[in-house]
Amino acid sequence: MRLVLEKRERRLKRMSLLIPLFSFILSLLIGAIVLAASKADPIQAYVAMAKGAFGNARRFQYTLVEALPLLICGLSVGIAFRLRFWNIGAEGQFVWGAIGVTWVIQFWTFLPDPLLLPAGILVGMIAGALWAGIPGVLKAYWAVDETLTTLMLNYVAIGVAEYLYIKAWKAPKGILGTPEFPEFTQLSQVWGKVHSGVFIALALVVVLWFLLYKTTWGFELNMIGKNPVAARYQGVSIEKSIVIALLISGAIAGLAGSLNTVAITHRLTRGVNAGYGFTGIIIAWMSNLNPFASIIVAIVMASLTTGADALQIAMKLPESMGAVLQGLVLIPLLAGSVFHDYHLKLIREEE
Amino acid sequence: METRERIPVVSMQHITKHFPGVLANDDVSLELYAGEVLALLGENGAGKSTLMNMLVGLYRPDSGSISIRGEVQHIRSPQDSMALGIGMVHQEFMLVGNMSVLENIILGLKDLPVVPDVATIRKKITELSDTYGLQVDPDAIIHNLSVGEQQRVEILKLVYRGAEILILDEPTAVLTPGESRDLNRIIKKMLSQGKSAIFITHKMDEVIEFSHKVQVLRRGKSVNVIDTASVTPRDLANMMVGRDVLFTLDRCAFNPGEPRLRLSHVSVENPLGSRPYLNDISLSIRRGEILGIAGVAGNGQTQLTEVITGLLKASEGSIEIDGKNVTKCTPLQIIQTGVSHIPADRGAMGVVGDMSVGDNLAMKKYRTHELSTGPVVKRSRLRLFADKLIQSFIIKTPNQDTAVKFLSGGNIQKTILAREIDSCGGILIAVYPSRGLDVGATEAVRQNLIAQRDAGSAVLLVSEELDELQMVADTIAVLFEGRIMGIRKVSETNTEELGMMMAGVGGDA
Ligand SMILES: Nc1ncnc2c1ncn2[C@@H]1O[C@H](COP(=O)(O)OP(=O)(O)OP(=O)(O)O)[C@@H](O)[C@H]1O
Ligand SMILES: [Mg+2]
DSSP: OOEEEOOOOOOOOHHHHHHHHHHHHHHHHHHHHHHHTTTTHHHHHHHHHHHHHHHHHHHHHHHHHHHHHHHHHHHHHHHHTTOOOOOOOOOHHHHHHHHHHHHHHOOOOOOSSSHHHHHHHHHHHHHHHHHHHHHHHHHHHHHHOHHHHHHHHHHHHHHHHIIIIIIIISSSSSSSSSSSGGGGSSSOOOEEEOOOOOOOOHHHHHHHHHHHHHHHHHHHHHHHHHHHHHOOOOOOOOHEEEEEEEEHHHHHHHHHHHHIIIIIIIIOTTTSSOOOHHHHHHHHHEEEOOOOOOOHHHHHHHHHHHHHHHHHHHOOOOOOHHHHHHHHHHHHHHHGGGGGGGEEEEOOOEE | OOOOOOOOOOEEEEEEETTEEEEEEEEEEEEEOOEEEEEEETTTTTEEEEEEEETTTTOOOSSEEEEETTTOOOOOOOHHHHHHHEEEEOOOOOTTTTBBHHHHHHHHOOOOOSOHHHHHHHHHHHHHHHHHHOOOTTTGGGGGHHHHHHHHHHHHHHHHHHEEOOOEEEEEETHHHHHHHHHHHHHHHHTTTTTTEEEOSSSSSHHHHHOOOOEETTTTTEEEHHHHHHHGGGHHHHHHHOOOOOOSSSOOOOOOSSEEEEHHHHHHOOSSSSSEEEEEEEEEETEEEEEEEOOOSSSHHHHHHHHHHTTSOOSEEEETTEEETTOOOOOHHHHHHTEEEEEEOOOIIIOTTTBBHHHHHHHTTTTSSSTTTTTTTTTHHHHHHHHHHHTTTTTSSSSSSSBBGGGGGGHHHHHHHHHHHOOOOOEEEEEEETOOOOOHHHHHHHHHHHHHHHHOEEEEEEEEHHHHHHHHHSSEEEEEEEEEEEEEEEEGGGHHHHHHHHTSSSSSO
């Protein structure tokens, strides 16, 4: 008898649901082994994590707050990925969003108070858009590889932010970072910790879904992503679409950065590059670039973070255990995608 | 013929295969004997490729059995079939474009060591290419090779792996007549060494020349198996389609109007080679005229069509459509002047395989108000539109939501034709439009081109088959090494003169 991977003759719809589900269960099992090895009761640990993420209203609010920037970054990355443009620069574009909003709120004092917040968010989005536009233009017109440019630009963005909050814009006294924003520029809270950014994010999901699935431009993105040569023969300008898609992608990542700044940190400070942009890549990938699916994926990913915090406190496990468990979830999920196209088959050798 | 019972090398019995919405093979049985060539004929979508794909383990039959050399086998993967000595050249090539010939040949070999002995492999490849006359450079990168050379790599791959049973799925569909003759010579050589073959083709003369037996499939069923010696091309066409096929076409008298498309002294540089792709091309196509472009592939045909459609920029000269200079226009602007384009390579340039048949049919018109309002695509209108085209061009597909890549080769071509002919605004550029089509569909394409002409369109038809050009075109221009050797009225020239010009002899240049 032997076990072989056989190619499926077609992709099955229900598999797109079953495979992630099985992968998730599998990763819980692997995680259980790791937990048991570090002398923790796996069931107890998972209960603690679930409680930590969803246990009560306050915990759930934390999870949602964490999910918001992940969702928005996932949407950002997803647009570029539709074109097979591997934008791994959402992190840097997120940081530029935070810088942009901080700049406006700190220095555009000539604006009437109520305009400061919307102007800040807008400038944050523009900053993110421009930052993504650079690799977009480089790729579209000079065929410069985007994985490298987007990745490197992240470190430039983080460097600029550090310079600003450590030196140039540092508050005269007190902790590291810029002075705290005035109250009227902070995003209001709608349910406990959950801020009104949630409405912006949900609106964005709907708008993007419409843009990608209902408009002529979405149709073109689909063509370019799946066969750029054929798209060109149909008169689609690939260069233009890449640049526009990157501007939008960057603007959305910038939106995530500016929202997080006006809603959570209320200043530009250490931790602005919290990795949301990088996790966004995973979210875009796992949601199969579908905006609605991104909501669920973002909540699951956020619950791993908030759950792991609780794990640390409740079970006295080292801090790194949370990260280990998060990583463990990803491996089966990503590896599982092979089963969309293949299935395992047990073959009895016949005489 | 021997008198005692012979065992077939391949025997497929009562094979049935369903795809969603399609019965691709319906109780088909097939037998191939050693040293024999079996020609497999049938309309586009009849199930020929599907049947062969089951023999090489890409698909599995729903029911039925396969025996090789008298033993029942369960073939589950191409590796299994390779181990049984079966090899297939697919309708759409399966080479990895950015790898070398050598790498492609050893790719997927089961017993390949971790560090292959490249020198020995190269030597073996060279020996085999000498034996069979399959000249290719083992170190060339696939996407730098012509289609004909890629074809040779596919065949080398089979002989390298020691295939004794060859399955050739429309091997000559993409080849020039010259390349086809080479291929035919190679196949004969392999047969003389005791190999057997199943040969799928839509070209009747090849069937007659090569095969010992013919088997005809119609809508998934086997309708006939006969000795080749006892049939004519006309009988075969009749068996495939189930009716008589016309080999002549009706058309209005040639009565051209004013020029719609005019090229004046157009040249296109070749950054890699020594001679330009196009050298001082001047021609014009009038309303109600079909201009045929004759020539051996690789003499500038692709560049000529791309420069007209704006995909390639002319380095010198000018292009006018209806008297307006369009030399610097983008492909979209050119499309909007009414130009349609049926490109040479349907899989790579003509369709987006992963999108649905409906979407592919809409790819020219999605941006017009026929299918969208402002920036919003109107799905309901698009669906009606697609169904209408599927019906009028007789595209065989379960429904319009099926991904195009699941259609048979000929039906993919029909999808492109439907889209381009429907959206044509008076100028139609058709490159090998009947490539891979069955006799019935080829006839329909030619009639469509002529109908476009009769309706007042200007048509540019690139073809490698002189008979096709002589049958369909009004005027023929011969391309050789990027130059036009001469332009002739079809009624005032003959095959000899055209053939000479295609070889670079004579003409006006
Ligand atoms: N993987 C697949 N999924 C769904 N349908 C398929 C698939 N492969 C083939 N078909 C369908 O099966 C039928 C037979 O297709 P096949 O490719 O065998 O035709 P063919 O005889 O080779 O035609 P052609 O001469 O055009 O190449 C067609 O209707 C096709 O759409
Ligand atoms: Mg076929």
